[in-house]
Amino acid sequence: METFPDILWKRFGNASKYPKNSTEDFFMRTPTIRDVAQRAGVGVGTVSRVINGSPQVADGTRQKVLEAIAELGFSPNKAARQLSGGKTSTVGVITPFLTYPSFVERLAGIQDVLDHHDYDLVLYSIRHPQQTQRKLREIGAQVAVDGLIVLSFLLQTFTHEELRRMNLKLPLIAVDHDPQDYYPHIFIDNVAGGRMAAEYLIRKGHRKIGFVGHVIESAFENESGFTSSQRRFKGMKDMLLEAGLPINDAWYQFGAPNEYSACEQALHILSVPNRPTAIFAAYDTLAFGVQAAIDKLGMKCPDDVAVIGFDDVKAASYMRLTTVNQQLFHSGELGAQYMLERLKTGSFKPDHWHVELALTVIERATA
Amino acid sequence: METFPDILWKRFGNASKYPKNSTEDFFMRTPTIRDVAQRAGVGVGTVSRVINGSPQVADGTRQKVLEAIAELGFSPNKAARQLSGGKTSTVGVITPFLTYPSFVERLAGIQDVLDHHDYDLVLYSIRHPQQTQRKLREIGAQVAVDGLIVLSFLLQTFTHEELRRMNLKLPLIAVDHDPQDYYPHIFIDNVAGGRMAAEYLIRKGHRKIGFVGHVIESAFENESGFTSSQRRFKGMKDMLLEAGLPINDAWYQFGAPNEYSACEQALHILSVPNRPTAIFAAYDTLAFGVQAAIDKLGMKCPDDVAVIGFDDVKAASYMRLTTVNQQLFHSGELGAQYMLERLKTGSFKPDHWHVELALTVIERATA
DNA sequence: TTTGACAATGGAAACGTTTCCAGATATACT
DNA sequence: AGTATATCTGGAAACGTTTCCATTGTCAAA
Secondary structure (H helix, E strand, O other), X not given: OOOHHHHHHHHHOOOOOOOOOOOOOOOOOOOOHHHHHHHHOOOHHHHHHHHOOOOOOOHHHHHHHHHHHHHHOOOOOHHHHHHHHOOOXXXXXXXXXXXXXXXXXXXXXXXXXXXXXXXXXXXEEEOOHHHHHHHHHHHHHHOOOOEEEEEOOOOOOOOHHHHHHHOOOOOEEEEOOOXXXXXXXXXXXXXXXXXXXXXXXXXXXXXXXXXXXXXXXXXXXXXXXXOHHHHHHHHHHHHHHHOOOOOOHHHEEEEOOOHHHHHHHHHHHHHOOOOOOEEEEOOHHHHHHHHHHHHHOOOOOOOOOEEEEEEOOHHHHHOOOOEEEOOHHHHHHHHHHHHHHHHHHOOOOHHHOEEEOOOEEEOOOOO | OOOHHHHXXXXXXXXXXXXXXXXXXXXXXXXXXXXXXXXHOXXXXXXXXXXXOOOOOOHHHHHHHHHHHHXXXXXXXXXXXXHHHXXXXXXXXXXXXXXXXXXXXXXXXHHHHHHHOOOEEEEEEEOOHHHHHHHHHHHHHHOOOOEEEEEOOOOOOOOHHHHHHHOOOOOEEEEOOOOOOOOOEEEOOXXXXXXXXXXXXXXXXXXXXXXXXXXXXXXXXXXXXXXXXXXXXXXXXXXXXXXXXXXXXXXXXXXXXXXXXXXXXXXXXHHOOOOOOEEEEOOHHHHHHHHHHHHHOOOOOOOOOEXXXXXXXXXXXXXXXXXXXXXXXXHHHHHHHHHHHHHHXXXXXXXXXXXXXXXXXXXXXXX
């Protein structure tokens, strides 16, 4: 009971270490650059040059080689390529082990760009912050990727000095990362985003504004820098103070980053005697929970209580949620794009060192 | 303006092709197995044996080697390992380019298992079905992965014969795949799942049951085998017929696989004079859209119209959605687990050839 | 003491590329 | 014709492992 590929693998896979003699192997081996060279009647160097698009090849020769490649169905072996030339055509993405929709959308953006440039994507995940250093060291030492995109978490513990000690020879770019000078990064101004959300609600006539956010409890989340909820909260409060609007701690609740918890929190907020007329949720996912709470209390969303989210994940548009767009997919695209450019040119463009993405309030049905 | 790693990379990275002479390089190179051997005063073969856990090493020697490895911070080069031994410690996952939550949960399961076994995960995505063959061939030829997990789509076009022609030497396992005899696969009985959902609603006293599903429009979706929505619909209809309940085509709507579209469809269904009292949504995401529609019409979810979904994605529990659980995360875990076992033992266990996962109705607040 | 068996070890060859250098060929200029 | 220059090409060496074979050392049995 074996797959067909299995049988082939067991019988011929990784063999061919000995049968060097017979020119025409009865069993088809995976063709190598040598086979191509022989077939085209040229040297291996020439084939390599053709593969890599070197201009130093006569047109006629190139033709012959390309034909031989096509006939044999040759595709260069990645490992050999990497071992010899130091290039893997692979980019790593390292993330906390989370499945937030926002993470997925960013990843999709990265994948999309890499795919168009024939780069592969290796996904690393970090479960515990202590793993981070070891993992980075491993990745660096194995030379399995050409570059690394750090997605949605903060390398707080990795200072300049520590990386120097690690001797990590790997270009790094961070997507969704607080501004720091150690690596290029793509980021948003969460405080400003909080202000924008609050400002929008104020402009809509709201004077009592609540907040549902993410409480930072575990050491991991803390060290990983999941501070966006806090920043957004700060931005909102700043705005409220400036506008001279009331601050009431009973209107602000923090909990786990999921809809269910957000629903509970919203229920609390909406049960106080002097309840707010609008709620700002730190993430869209939390906003969905808030909507559920409003529903549960028999209230109407835009009229009794307005809701604004943050992120603009795909589901937000389906749910007609008013929210702050932060260009999730695009952030991934940019990260990948800059990384590829870095790999091609040898250095990051100064402009790509510190890239802030614009935020936009998207007005839909909930506020 | 360069990252610190950048500078190192440019100056020393991939160099060391020449400085063979001086025993003590001033600039630290990435240590190789030879460095370890020298430091431990043994041969390279011995170091290799230690790394790979061969019993053919004296304890004392092993100690020395391990120490040298630790001191130098040595980590074996993946490319070299692969080129020589044919093993990559990497498993590929190939999927249609989609970001459905169900896909992500399966992927998370895979990632989780691989991570625990020090395997890397390479993510391939297919945008057009025509790519599939080329992509598979590439993956096979590059020998960049030890095995391939085909996730959430059907290799309909790849018959036994075609794969034989491709000479694909790669163990394959499919997760969320219709039963076929060509590869091992993990699957669910979608028809039975549809029956279960319908049966549940009937048991709850419903006699008029609607359906919101996914219309198969594009060639890609068609060829990729996105037939689960149809199967679930068939199961439901079978059950209704058996129970002698009414069939009314106005109650069944099909559209794009997102909340928004599902909302529209549900609005249609609930606007007919003789509307159903319960709706079965082919996916949880669609169920969320149905709930939105109910809300919009000023109806109450469990009382006026009941809703049952399918998949039991994470969000379903937050949303208190009654649904059919299909063990998404677990399906990924199993796929990865079986693949690793295959890689270790050389063949898939007969029991793992054809694995059906149980379905369970999860009763929550919406039906 | 000799022999045989076996465990432990060192090191060469092989994996399939890229890159560099030297050589060959063609072209242009004296 | 002879020389210089530019273009093209072949092939060896190198990348860092694993694996196999040969060699050494050890111990038990004769």
